[in-house]
Amino acid sequence: MSETANMEKHSFQTEVKQLLHIMVHSLYSNKEIFLRELISNAADAVDKLRFKSLDDSSLIADDPDFKIRITTDEKAGTVTISDNGIGMTKDDLISNLGTIARSGTAEFLTQLSGDQKKDANLIGQFGVGFYSGFIVADKMTVVSKAAGTDEAHQWVSSGEGEFEIAAAERATRGTDIILHLKQEEKEFLSEWRLRSIIGKYSDHISVPVEMLKPAEPAEEGKEPEPSTEFEAVNKATALWTRSKSDISDEDYKEFYKHISHDFAEPMTWAHNKVEGKQEYTSLLYIPKNAPYDLWNRERSRGVKLYVQRVFIMDDAEQFLPIYLRFVRGVLDSNDLPLNVSREILQDSSVTQSLKNACVKRVLSMLEKTAKNKPEDYQHFWQQFGSVMKEGLGEDFSNRETIAGLMRFASTHNDDQTQNVSLDDYIGRMTEGQDKIYYITAESFETAKNSPHLEVFRKKGIEVLLLSDRIDEWAISHLTDFKEKKLVSVTQGDLDLGNLEDEKEKQEREQVEKENQPLAERFKEVLAERVKEVKVTTRLTDSPACVVSSEGEMSAQMARLMASAGQEAPEVKPVFEFNPEHPLVKRAAEQSGDDFNDWTLFLFDQAMLAESGSLKDPGTFTRRLNALLLK
Numbered sequence: 286m287s288e289t290a291n292m293e294k295h296s297f298q299t300e301v302k303q304l305l306h307i308m309v310h311s312l313y314s315n316k317e318i319f320l321r322e323l324i325s326n327a328a329d330a331v332d333k334l335r336f337k338s339l340d341d342s343s344l345i346a347d348d349p350d351f352k353i354r355i356t357t358d359e360k361a362g363t364v365t366i367s368d369n370g371i372g373m374t375k376d377d378l379i380s381n382l383g384t385i386a387r388s389g390t391a392e393f394l395t396q397l398s399g400d401q402k403k404d405a406n407l408i409g410q411f412g413v414g415f416y417s418g419f420i421v422a423d424k425m426t427v428v429s430k431a432a433g434t435d436e437a438h439q440w441v442s443s444g445e446g447e448f449e450i451a452a453a454e455r456a457t458r459g460t461d462i463i464l465h466l467k468q469e470e471k472e473f474l475s476e477w478r479l480r481s482i483i484g485k486y487s488d489h490i491s492v493p494v495e496m497l498k499p500a501e502p503a504e505e506g507k508e509p510e511p512s513t514e515f516e517a518v519n520k521a522t523a524l525w526t527r528s529k530s531d532i533s534d535e536d537y538k539e540f541y542k543h544i545s546h547d548f549a550e551p552m553t554w555a556h557n558k559v560e561g562k563q564e565y566t567s568l569l570y571i572p573k574n575a576p577y578d579l580w581n582r583e584r585s586r587g588v589k590l591y592v593q594r595v596f597i598m599d600d601a602e603q604f605l606p607i608y609l610r611f612v613r614g615v616l617d618s619n620d621l622p623l624n625v626s627r628e629i630l631q632d633s634s635v636t637q638s639l640k641n642a643c644v645k646r647v648l649s650m651l652e653k654t655a656k657n658k659p660e661d662y663q664h665f666w667q668q669f670g671s672v673m674k675e676g677l678g679e680d681f682s683n684r685e686t687i688a689g690l691m692r693f694a695s696t697h698n699d700d701q702t703q704n705v706s707l708d709d710y711i712g713r714m715t716e717g718q719d720k721i722y723y724i725t726a727e728s729f730e731t732a733k734n735s736p737h738l739e740v741f742r743k744k745g746i747e748v749l750l751l752s753d754r755i756d757e758w759a760i761s762h763l764t765d766f767k768e769k770k771l772v773s774v775t776q777g778d779l780d781l782g783n784l785e786d787e788k789e790k791q792e793r794e795q796v797e798k799e800n801q802p803l804a805e806r807f808k809e810v811l812a813e814r815v816k817e818v819k820v821t822t823r824l825t826d827s828p829a830c831v832v833s834s835e836g837e838m839s840a841q842m843a844r845l846m847a848s849a850g851q852e853a854p855e856v857k858p859v860f861e862f863n864p865e866h867p868l869v870k871r872a873a874e875q876s877g878d879d880f881n882d883w884t885l886f887l888f889d890q891a892m893l894a895e896s897g898s899l900k901d902p903g904t905f906t907r908r909l910n911a912l913l914l915k
């Protein structure tokens with residue numbers, strides 16, 4: 286910072302400089318959004334003050350009618366957006382308009398590619414807010430006086446790396462954002478152009494947005510007298526309070542952009558007014574695309590909370606569980622007190638029942654989309670499926686509904702796309718099948734090619750192929766769906782239930798008995814490495830596989846815990862061999878060291894197919910080479 290007279294120079298935070306540069310270039314084709322962003326900020330500033338004045342009405346006594354005014358100055362080439370909201374102190378100006386407080390900003394910036402179209406989309410998700418003024422202005426001046434203070438300050442910048450702060454004059458509280466338009470952007474001086482942009486973007490803003498009335502036509506030969514009277518150019522009623530039949534889809538979409546700062550349209554929304562025991566209005570949106578920081582469970586989330594139409598807080602996370610962190614919207618309650626705080630919300634029974642209601646609405650919105658617009662739902666699932674899966678473990682009371690919304694890859698089409706629902710699966714179950722089978726693995730390929738699937742493929746039984754990181758954890762919370770048990774094909778004894786007929790059962794028992802001595806020989810060599818050795822019922826083409834015992838942690842879960850740096854208990858696998866396989870027959874013919882080598886080779890090979898890697902790949906390859914040469 287440097288100082289001359291009463292003027293101080295400050296540098297923008299590095300991230301702001303980068304964002305400004307990219308934004309000005311990539312949003313050029315959508316430049317009129319600057320007005321939406323600045324009006325949106327002005328409306329937020331009014332909301333914040335309205336809330337504060339509930340405790341201290343003196344804050345607004347001198348100027349009680351909230352409004353936003355847009356004026357132009359043809360000669361100076363400026364457009365000014367003024368509000369009588371909460372205003373900013375000198376420190377606020379420096380921190381709010383010189384830094385980006387959002388976490389993950391630096392990481393976000395590294396995702397930008399230089400491709401204008403892609404970047405425009407990404408920046409749209411990120412939200413550009415105040416800085417969007419620089420798309421059309423080569424200089425911005427902000428004059429602000431915080432409510433309840435006597436001093437005004439001004440912030441001036443050409444958006445290139447520095448900004449200046451100085452003392453200023455402003456009669457009353459509030460903020461003026463003055464855009465000094467670039468030479469080629471003078472079209473925004475046109476009152477009609479501005480009115481049409483406001484009509485498009487700001488009708489739903491609950492504060493009146495005012496402009497000067499058009500001048501009265503003058504007598505012939507005379508210049509028209511400029512008007513000095515203002516009129517509201519938006520509807521200025523909060524959108525969710527209007528009746529549904531008065532609101533167009535366009536209105537809903539614009540409102541979504543206002544509250545979410547997303548440039549893209551939402552996928553769908555639900556608007557409900559509830560009266561009776563509880564009175565509230567909810568307007569909840571499902572975005573089309575995942576935000577850049579969806580994976581950050583700490584990211585700000587939740588709805589905008591209003592109490593009796595008064596704005597209370599942004600990001601009220603108490604009304605939606607973490608797995609629905611992508612939902613945006615507004616909740617307006619008549620039952621909560623106006624002085625409600627985050628702490629009060631935490632313990633309130635009203636909060637709990639509102640939360641239950643919001644979750645039900647979101648889930649039923651998703652069910653409707655899945656049923657009526659399967660393509661949209663498929664897109665949704667690609668964007669948000671992994672987050673929805675968290676719900677299986679987090680939301681016990683809605684588990685069956687969440688499970689119904691799940692989509693999986695499966696052996697039905699052997700394709701990586703997750704598009705099979707549990708209902709689809711049940712509809713295709715073969716005669717006698719009473720369980721839903723699945724496999725979890727490190728990758729889709731490992732799952733799809735797993736030897737554990739052989740008997741299922743042979744019998745034409747579908748198996749769900751799960752390979753997202755979260756799958757193992759999520760599915761462990763889903764023991765059954767519509768009274769059908771979910772069963773892992775890599776865990777426990779394979780119980781094919783009614784899928785195995787009496788003859789097959791007898792044959793299997795016979796084979797098990799005959800091969801008991803071989804099983805014991807294998808067990809002697811493998812000793813501590815395995816929990817048990819058994820004749821397999823799952824393999825038809827492979828010589829051997831490993832499975833985990835019923836009720837024990839699966840190998841996939843143990844790997845996930847280890848990769849997350851957690852201590853996982855050592856799980857010893859059950860080694861299953863296929864006595865019909867020529868390699869197993871060959872092994873059985875050996876004795877001494879040769880039998881040891883064959884056994885270890887079969888075991889390592891089974892481990893490799895199951896996990897995709899080995900603890901000691903060197904020894905495995907050496908042993909394999911030696912066997913090949915023999």
Ligand SMILES: Nc1ncnc2c1ncn2[C@@H]1O[C@H](COP(=O)(O)OP(=O)(O)OP(=O)(O)O)[C@@H](O)[C@H]1O
Pocket residue numbers: 326327330368370371372373381382411412413414415416460546
């Ligand atoms: N008209 C205004 N009156 C008071 N404060 C303002 C005004 N405009 C901006 N601010 C302050 O500056 C901050 C930064 O604004 P900016 O638009 O860049 O980000 P944001 O509104 O927090 O986020 P985004 O718009 O991207 O969601 C705001 O959070 C607010 O505190």
